[in-house]
Amino acid sequence: MAASILNVRDLHFYLFELFDAQALTARPRYAEHSKETYLAAIETGRKIAQRYFLPIRQKVDVQQPTFDGKQVHMLPEIKPAIDAVIQSGLACPEADYEWGGMQLPAIVASVATSFLSAAGSTTLGYTSLTNANCNLIEAHGTPEQIAKWVVPMRQGRFAGTMAMTEPSAGSGLADLATSATRTEEGRYLITGNKIFISGGDHNLSENIVHLVLARIKGAPKGIKGVSLFIVPKYLVDETGAVGSRNDVSLAGLFHKMGGRGQTSCAINFGEQGGSIGYLVGEENQGIRYMFHMMNEARIMVGTSAALTALSGYQYSLDYAKERRQGRLPSSRDPLSAPVRIIEHADVRRMLLAQKAYAEGAYSLCLFGAQLADDVRTAPDEAERRSAKVLLDFLTPIIKSWPSEYGPRANSLAIQVLGGHGYTNEHPVEMFYRDNRLNSIHEGTYGVQSLDLLARKVPADNMAGYTNCISRMRDDIETATQHPALQEPAAALLAAIQVLEETTGAVLGGMQKLHIDLALANSVKYLELFGNVVVAWMWLKQGIAASAGLARDPHADDRNFYLGKLQALKYFYAYELPEIQVWKQILCDFEDAFYMAREEWF
Amino acid sequence: MAASILNVRDLHFYLFELFDAQALTARPRYAEHSKETYLAAIETGRKIAQRYFLPIRQKVDVQQPTFDGKQVHMLPEIKPAIDAVIQSGLACPEADYEWGGMQLPAIVASVATSFLSAAGSTTLGYTSLTNANCNLIEAHGTPEQIAKWVVPMRQGRFAGTMAMTEPSAGSGLADLATSATRTEEGRYLITGNKIFISGGDHNLSENIVHLVLARIKGAPKGIKGVSLFIVPKYLVDETGAVGSRNDVSLAGLFHKMGGRGQTSCAINFGEQGGSIGYLVGEENQGIRYMFHMMNEARIMVGTSAALTALSGYQYSLDYAKERRQGRLPSSRDPLSAPVRIIEHADVRRMLLAQKAYAEGAYSLCLFGAQLADDVRTAPDEAERRSAKVLLDFLTPIIKSWPSEYGPRANSLAIQVLGGHGYTNEHPVEMFYRDNRLNSIHEGTYGVQSLDLLARKVPADNMAGYTNCISRMRDDIETATQHPALQEPAAALLAAIQVLEETTGAVLGGMQKLHIDLALANSVKYLELFGNVVVAWMWLKQGIAASAGLARDPHADDRNFYLGKLQALKYFYAYELPEIQVWKQILCDFEDAFYMAREEWF
Known part of the structure; x- marks a missing residue:
C-alpha cells in the first residue's frame, strides 16, 4: 500500500x-x-x-x-x-x-x-x-x-532535556528532593535521582544538557524553594571544548509501550559526590522558568497527539479505499463482488470520526501556534497581551483534548483495518501505543483539569475565560453570514450558554462547598470546555470552507471543502451534544467517586 | 507490590x-x-x-x-x-x-x-x-x-482451533474461497489459505485439530454453500495413533500488539494437493455449526475482556493504596506529607469507573453463563426456551460491551499509575494491549451491532427483545422494595422508555427508509442497549448488596456492599445518561457519515 x-x-x-x-x-x-x-x-x-x-x-x-x-x-x-x-x-x-x-x-x-x-x-x-x-x-x-x-545545541552538536520527575514525586513538584549545594566557585553540586527523562542519554550528540530542578540547601519547602540548573553530561571548558564526564550517570532505561524511538531514562546525579550544575536565573525561581519550557512542551504534546491521530486517519483511509470486503445491508445478491470497505456506512463513521478528532485537534494546536506568534510579533501591544492571555488559558485544553481524542482516533484506525490493524503488518497499532503517553507526560489529564478549573478560569478576573468566549462569539457572528453554517452557529451559541451556566455553578461551588468536592469533577469540566473549543475550531473551519466553496473551486477543492463541512456536521451531531450530560454532572456536584471511601473498593 | x-x-x-x-x-x-x-x-x-x-x-x-x-x-x-x-x-x-x-x-x-x-x-x-x-x-x-x-482433546493430548478467516474475506464469510473436493473414500481434500488462526500451530500437543470452513466444489455461492471440516495437523489411524503429517502447513505467525501468549497463524491447507478433511454433519451447513462454536467464542471474548479489565482494576487499586504523591486541593501546608493517591478524588474517579465497567461487564458475562446453564439444565421446558431466546439476543452485547469498556478500564489503570503505567515495570500496559483485540475478533463491533439491530431485535416477533425488557421490569419491581434503590430503579425504568422509543423509531425507519441509512447508526444502538443492560446488571447487584446490608453484616462485608452501591451510583450518574444523546442520534437518523462521500475524505 x-x-x-x-x-x-x-x-x-x-x-x-x-x-x-x-x-x-x-x-x-x-x-x-x-x-x-x-x-x-x-x-x-x-x-x-x-x-x-x-x-x-x-x-x-x-x-x-x-x-x-x-x-x-x-x-x-x-x-x-x-x-x-x-x-x-x-x-x-x-x-x-x-x-x-x-x-x-x-x-x-x-x-x-x-x-x-x-x-x-x-x-x-x-x-x-x-x-x-x-x-x-x-x-x-x-x-x-x-x-x-x-550555540552548540542550535548547531546540533549538543542535545537538551528537561529533568523534573523523581521516583517519589511524579506530578508533585513540591516534593522534589534533588539537592544543590553552592560551591566556592559559585557553581552548585547537584545530588538526586530523576526518572522519565526523555532523551536523557543516547549516542546522538557530543554532549547532553540537562535542565534540572533541584532544591538549594536551606531553601524553603514546597515549590517556592526549587531552583533550575544546567547540568551537562560532559563538562565544557571556556573555549567550548567538551571535556571530562560530569557526575551524571544513566541508571537505566524504561521500556515503554510506545514512543520507543526516544530513550526514557533514570538518571543519577551526583553519585560520586555531586554533579556540577549552573544556576539559571535566580535562586528559588526554578518552577517559573521551567514552565517556560513546560508550556511549550505541553503544546508539543498536544501537537504530537494530533499528528499521530492524523497519521492513523490517513493510513486507514487509504486502506479503506482499497480493501474489499462484504456487501451492503441492501445487497441481496451474494454473487455480487465485495465492496471496498469505505462503502460501508460504519467504516465511514470510523473515518469521519477520526477526521473530526484529528483535524479538530490539529487545528486547535495551530490556533495555539498562531497565538504564540501574536504573543511574540503582533504589532499592537494590546493584541500581544490578548494573545498571551488566551494562549495561557487554552494551554491545558491544547495539551489535553488531542491527547484524549488522538488515541480514540488511533483506536478507530485499528478497527478499520480489523485483525490486520492489530498486527505489525501496519503501523496503526504503533500509533495507538505511541499516542497513549500523551495524556500522561507533561502533566496528566487530571493535572490539566485542575490547572484549567482552579487556576486558569478564575485567574486575573477570568480574563482568559472571557477572552475565549468573546472570540467564540465573534466567530459565531461571522458564521451566521454563511447559509450553510446557521445550524452549527446556533448550536455553538447554545453550547456557550451551557458552558457559562456550568462555569457559574462550579465557581459558585468553589466558594460555598468544600473545595475538594467542588473540584472533584474537574475532568468533566475539561471535557466540556474542550468539546466546546473544538466545536469552535470546526466552526472556524466551516467558515473557511464555506468561503472556499463560494469561490466556485475546481472539483478536488470542492470535495475537500465539502469534507470539512461534513466533519463539522459529524462533530456537532455526535460529539458536541455530550456536553449536556457533563453539565448535569458538574452542576449537580455529583459526588459518587468523591464520597467513595477507600475501604469500599 | x-x-x-x-x-x-x-x-x-x-x-x-x-x-x-x-x-x-x-x-x-x-x-x-x-x-x-x-x-x-x-x-x-x-x-x-x-x-x-x-x-x-x-x-x-x-x-x-x-x-x-x-x-x-x-x-x-x-x-x-x-x-x-x-x-x-x-x-x-x-x-x-x-x-x-x-x-x-x-x-x-x-x-x-x-x-x-x-x-x-x-x-x-x-x-x-x-x-x-x-x-x-x-x-x-x-x-x-x-x-x-x-477424546484425545479432552485428555489434553490434542488441541483444537477454528479456521474461518481468509486473507481476502475477513468478516465476509460469504466470500470464503477455501475449497473441498470429495474423494472416493468419502473424505475431502481441502485447499485454501486461512489467517488469524489462534493457536493454529505450536508445540504444546501431539496434534492440532482444525475446524475449517470450506466450500465443496459445486456448492451454492454465499454462506449457504459453506461446509465444515475436521482437518488435523497429523493424520490419525483407526487405533487412534498419530501418524504422518497432513497437508497442512504454517505459512507464518502474526506479530500482534498484545495477546502474545497465543500464536496467531497463517495456515496453508493443501499446498501439496489437498489436506485430508472430514465433513462435520451435513454438507452446506457449516456456518450453522460454526456458530455453535462462534457463539461460545463470543461469550469467551466478552469474558476475557471483562476479566482483563478486572485484573487492571485490582492492580491499579493496590497501587493507589500504597503510592504517595501530592496533596489535596484543600491542603495549604506544603510541609505536610504527600497523601496516598487514592485520597485524590480524581484517582477515585478512575478506580470507581474501572470498578463500574469491569464488574458490570463480568456480571453480564456471568448472567450469560447462567442463561447457558438454564438452556442446558433448567427443569422446565419453557424456562429452557426462554433462556435460549434471551441468551441468543444478548450475545452481541455480552461480546461487545466488555470489549469496548474493558479497554477503557485498562486505559484508566494505566492513568492511575501515570508514567509508570506506561512502562513494563507493571502489567497494566499489557492489559491495555491485550484487551484491544476483543472488539475485533469473533465479529467486530460493527458486525455485532448489525447482528443486534438487523437480526436479533426483529427476530421471532421480537421475542428476545421482549424477554429482555420484561426481565428488566421484574428486577425494577424487586428493586423498588429497597429504599436505597428507588432512584436507580426509576432511572432504569426511564432508560427502558428511552430504549423503547428508540427501538420503535429505528424499526420504523427500517420499513420506511433506505435500509442502509436505517442501519447506519447501528453502533449507537448497540451502545445504547449495552448501557441499559449494564445498568440493569448494576441494579441486580444493588439488590443483592442491599439484601446483604439488611443482614447486618460484619464490617468487611458491609464495606463490600457499600462499594457495590457506590459503583451503581457512579454508573447511573456518569454513564447511563449518555443514552439520551445516542437516542437523539438514532431517532433523528443522523446521516453525517452515511452521506459522507468517498471523495470528500
Missing part, C-alpha cells in the same frame, strides 16, 4: 485559509518569508520524513534502545535521520537565522515539522526537546550560558 | 448472592456438586494462576513465539502452565466427568477459570478454544469423530 503520511492539501488549508499565515510576512521578523518559503520548508520536512523517517518507522519501534550498563545502543539509522533534520534547519525552525534557524512563525514551523512528527514523533522528540531547552536558556540564562550551551 | 489478581470476595458475591449458583446443585447434572466443590474448583484455578501463570505473565508478552520456517518455538514455561490446567480438569470444567471434565455449571466454570484468564488470558486461550472445538464436534459430529478427535 502506498504510504501517504499526511494530506498536504489539508495542511495548506490550515495555513492559508483557516489561519492567514501569509499575513505574518508583513511583520519585520518574518519579512524575508513568503508563501513560497513556507511551502519550501514544508516540502523539506516532507522529503526528510519520506526519505529518513518512514523507512525506519517500524524498526524504531521494534528495536528499542538498549543499555549495556555502560552506554546506550540505538538503532543506527536514527542518527542520520536526526542529522538530516538538523542540517535542514527544521530542528529549530523558529530560531533566528543567526542560530541556524529558519526564523519561521510558530504556525508555519508546526506544519513544516508535521510530516516528521507524523512519521516518527519520538525520533523528532530529540530535536524538539533540545529546541525547547534552548528557548528556556535564551529567555532566562546569561549571555555566557547562551554562548556555552545554546 | 503484592500481586493480587482478582478479588475473591467479589467472585463469591456473583456466584452466591447475585446469581444463585448453589441452587443448580438441585439439578441432576450437578447433583454431586455443592458450595464446597465450587469453592475447591475456584481455589484450584487461583493456585494454578498464582503458581504457573503469574510468574510468566511478562515473559509470555516479551518473548513472543517465533517460527524458524520449520517449527514454532514458544516460551518453554507455557507448556507446564497449560499441563497444570489440563491435569486439574479446568481445561474443560463443564465437560462430563467421563471425559475428564468437572461437570460444573457454566457460571461456576467461568469463575473457576477467572484467575487463569485474568493472569494469562491468551495462555488459557489454548485450552478454551480446544474446549469449544470439542463442544462443537460433540454437538454435530459422529460418534466416530467424537471418539477419534474429542
Whole structure:
C-alpha cells in the first residue's frame, strides 16, 4: 500500500485559509518569508520524513534502545535521520537565522515539522526537546550560558532535556528532593535521582544538557524553594571544548509501550559526590522558568497527539479505499463482488470520526501556534497581551483534548483495518501505543483539569475565560453570514450558554462547598470546555470552507471543502451534544467517586 | 507490590448472592456438586494462576513465539502452565466427568477459570478454544469423530482451533474461497489459505485439530454453500495413533500488539494437493455449526475482556493504596506529607469507573453463563426456551460491551499509575494491549451491532427483545422494595422508555427508509442497549448488596456492599445518561457519515 503520511492539501488549508499565515510576512521578523518559503520548508520536512523517517518507522519501534550498563545502543539509522533534520534547519525552525534557524512563525514551523512528527514523533522528540531547552536558556540564562550551551545545541552538536520527575514525586513538584549545594566557585553540586527523562542519554550528540530542578540547601519547602540548573553530561571548558564526564550517570532505561524511538531514562546525579550544575536565573525561581519550557512542551504534546491521530486517519483511509470486503445491508445478491470497505456506512463513521478528532485537534494546536506568534510579533501591544492571555488559558485544553481524542482516533484506525490493524503488518497499532503517553507526560489529564478549573478560569478576573468566549462569539457572528453554517452557529451559541451556566455553578461551588468536592469533577469540566473549543475550531473551519466553496473551486477543492463541512456536521451531531450530560454532572456536584471511601473498593 | 489478581470476595458475591449458583446443585447434572466443590474448583484455578501463570505473565508478552520456517518455538514455561490446567480438569470444567471434565455449571466454570484468564488470558486461550472445538464436534459430529478427535482433546493430548478467516474475506464469510473436493473414500481434500488462526500451530500437543470452513466444489455461492471440516495437523489411524503429517502447513505467525501468549497463524491447507478433511454433519451447513462454536467464542471474548479489565482494576487499586504523591486541593501546608493517591478524588474517579465497567461487564458475562446453564439444565421446558431466546439476543452485547469498556478500564489503570503505567515495570500496559483485540475478533463491533439491530431485535416477533425488557421490569419491581434503590430503579425504568422509543423509531425507519441509512447508526444502538443492560446488571447487584446490608453484616462485608452501591451510583450518574444523546442520534437518523462521500475524505 502506498504510504501517504499526511494530506498536504489539508495542511495548506490550515495555513492559508483557516489561519492567514501569509499575513505574518508583513511583520519585520518574518519579512524575508513568503508563501513560497513556507511551502519550501514544508516540502523539506516532507522529503526528510519520506526519505529518513518512514523507512525506519517500524524498526524504531521494534528495536528499542538498549543499555549495556555502560552506554546506550540505538538503532543506527536514527542518527542520520536526526542529522538530516538538523542540517535542514527544521530542528529549530523558529530560531533566528543567526542560530541556524529558519526564523519561521510558530504556525508555519508546526506544519513544516508535521510530516516528521507524523512519521516518527519520538525520533523528532530529540530535536524538539533540545529546541525547547534552548528557548528556556535564551529567555532566562546569561549571555555566557547562551554562548556555552545554546550555540552548540542550535548547531546540533549538543542535545537538551528537561529533568523534573523523581521516583517519589511524579506530578508533585513540591516534593522534589534533588539537592544543590553552592560551591566556592559559585557553581552548585547537584545530588538526586530523576526518572522519565526523555532523551536523557543516547549516542546522538557530543554532549547532553540537562535542565534540572533541584532544591538549594536551606531553601524553603514546597515549590517556592526549587531552583533550575544546567547540568551537562560532559563538562565544557571556556573555549567550548567538551571535556571530562560530569557526575551524571544513566541508571537505566524504561521500556515503554510506545514512543520507543526516544530513550526514557533514570538518571543519577551526583553519585560520586555531586554533579556540577549552573544556576539559571535566580535562586528559588526554578518552577517559573521551567514552565517556560513546560508550556511549550505541553503544546508539543498536544501537537504530537494530533499528528499521530492524523497519521492513523490517513493510513486507514487509504486502506479503506482499497480493501474489499462484504456487501451492503441492501445487497441481496451474494454473487455480487465485495465492496471496498469505505462503502460501508460504519467504516465511514470510523473515518469521519477520526477526521473530526484529528483535524479538530490539529487545528486547535495551530490556533495555539498562531497565538504564540501574536504573543511574540503582533504589532499592537494590546493584541500581544490578548494573545498571551488566551494562549495561557487554552494551554491545558491544547495539551489535553488531542491527547484524549488522538488515541480514540488511533483506536478507530485499528478497527478499520480489523485483525490486520492489530498486527505489525501496519503501523496503526504503533500509533495507538505511541499516542497513549500523551495524556500522561507533561502533566496528566487530571493535572490539566485542575490547572484549567482552579487556576486558569478564575485567574486575573477570568480574563482568559472571557477572552475565549468573546472570540467564540465573534466567530459565531461571522458564521451566521454563511447559509450553510446557521445550524452549527446556533448550536455553538447554545453550547456557550451551557458552558457559562456550568462555569457559574462550579465557581459558585468553589466558594460555598468544600473545595475538594467542588473540584472533584474537574475532568468533566475539561471535557466540556474542550468539546466546546473544538466545536469552535470546526466552526472556524466551516467558515473557511464555506468561503472556499463560494469561490466556485475546481472539483478536488470542492470535495475537500465539502469534507470539512461534513466533519463539522459529524462533530456537532455526535460529539458536541455530550456536553449536556457533563453539565448535569458538574452542576449537580455529583459526588459518587468523591464520597467513595477507600475501604469500599 | 503484592500481586493480587482478582478479588475473591467479589467472585463469591456473583456466584452466591447475585446469581444463585448453589441452587443448580438441585439439578441432576450437578447433583454431586455443592458450595464446597465450587469453592475447591475456584481455589484450584487461583493456585494454578498464582503458581504457573503469574510468574510468566511478562515473559509470555516479551518473548513472543517465533517460527524458524520449520517449527514454532514458544516460551518453554507455557507448556507446564497449560499441563497444570489440563491435569486439574479446568481445561474443560463443564465437560462430563467421563471425559475428564468437572461437570460444573457454566457460571461456576467461568469463575473457576477467572484467575487463569485474568493472569494469562491468551495462555488459557489454548485450552478454551480446544474446549469449544470439542463442544462443537460433540454437538454435530459422529460418534466416530467424537471418539477419534474429542477424546484425545479432552485428555489434553490434542488441541483444537477454528479456521474461518481468509486473507481476502475477513468478516465476509460469504466470500470464503477455501475449497473441498470429495474423494472416493468419502473424505475431502481441502485447499485454501486461512489467517488469524489462534493457536493454529505450536508445540504444546501431539496434534492440532482444525475446524475449517470450506466450500465443496459445486456448492451454492454465499454462506449457504459453506461446509465444515475436521482437518488435523497429523493424520490419525483407526487405533487412534498419530501418524504422518497432513497437508497442512504454517505459512507464518502474526506479530500482534498484545495477546502474545497465543500464536496467531497463517495456515496453508493443501499446498501439496489437498489436506485430508472430514465433513462435520451435513454438507452446506457449516456456518450453522460454526456458530455453535462462534457463539461460545463470543461469550469467551466478552469474558476475557471483562476479566482483563478486572485484573487492571485490582492492580491499579493496590497501587493507589500504597503510592504517595501530592496533596489535596484543600491542603495549604506544603510541609505536610504527600497523601496516598487514592485520597485524590480524581484517582477515585478512575478506580470507581474501572470498578463500574469491569464488574458490570463480568456480571453480564456471568448472567450469560447462567442463561447457558438454564438452556442446558433448567427443569422446565419453557424456562429452557426462554433462556435460549434471551441468551441468543444478548450475545452481541455480552461480546461487545466488555470489549469496548474493558479497554477503557485498562486505559484508566494505566492513568492511575501515570508514567509508570506506561512502562513494563507493571502489567497494566499489557492489559491495555491485550484487551484491544476483543472488539475485533469473533465479529467486530460493527458486525455485532448489525447482528443486534438487523437480526436479533426483529427476530421471532421480537421475542428476545421482549424477554429482555420484561426481565428488566421484574428486577425494577424487586428493586423498588429497597429504599436505597428507588432512584436507580426509576432511572432504569426511564432508560427502558428511552430504549423503547428508540427501538420503535429505528424499526420504523427500517420499513420506511433506505435500509442502509436505517442501519447506519447501528453502533449507537448497540451502545445504547449495552448501557441499559449494564445498568440493569448494576441494579441486580444493588439488590443483592442491599439484601446483604439488611443482614447486618460484619464490617468487611458491609464495606463490600457499600462499594457495590457506590459503583451503581457512579454508573447511573456518569454513564447511563449518555443514552439520551445516542437516542437523539438514532431517532433523528443522523446521516453525517452515511452521506459522507468517498471523495470528500
